[in-house]
Amino acid sequence: MSEAQKPSAPEDSAPGGFFQRLKGLFTRPAAEDEFADGLDDGQRAAAMRLPRARREMIERVIAFDEKRVCDVMAPRADIVAVDFDTSLPNLIKAFADAGHSRLPVYRG
Incomplete structure (x- = not known):
């Protein structure tokens, strides 16, 4: 070739x-x-x-x-999101574990 x-x-x-x-x-x-x-x-x-x-x-x-x-995209499997009803301690843990300053929030 x-x-x-x-x-x-x-x-x-x-x-x-x-x-x-x-x-x-x-x-x-x-x-x-x-x-x-x-x-x-x-x-x-x-x-x-x-x-x-x-x-x-x-x-x-x-x-x-x-x-x-x-x-600019992230694979769906890598996206970290939190439920709207997540408690503050769990929210803090989610942010610390993810290493991000912002996370998507969903309901349900």
């Missing part, structure tokens, strides 16, 4: 693919006003007057468009 006929490996299995994604979790985009790239001058000036936290939120919303479902 020639090189052109061989199936290509998924991006994440390529050397460095996993580490590139991991690095992306801890680094900021180079351009602080990246979200304003497609705006005209008046819109860009208005966007730059936004508080830094809002600009960052908009940048992250735009970057979210580039994510794949598998990057």
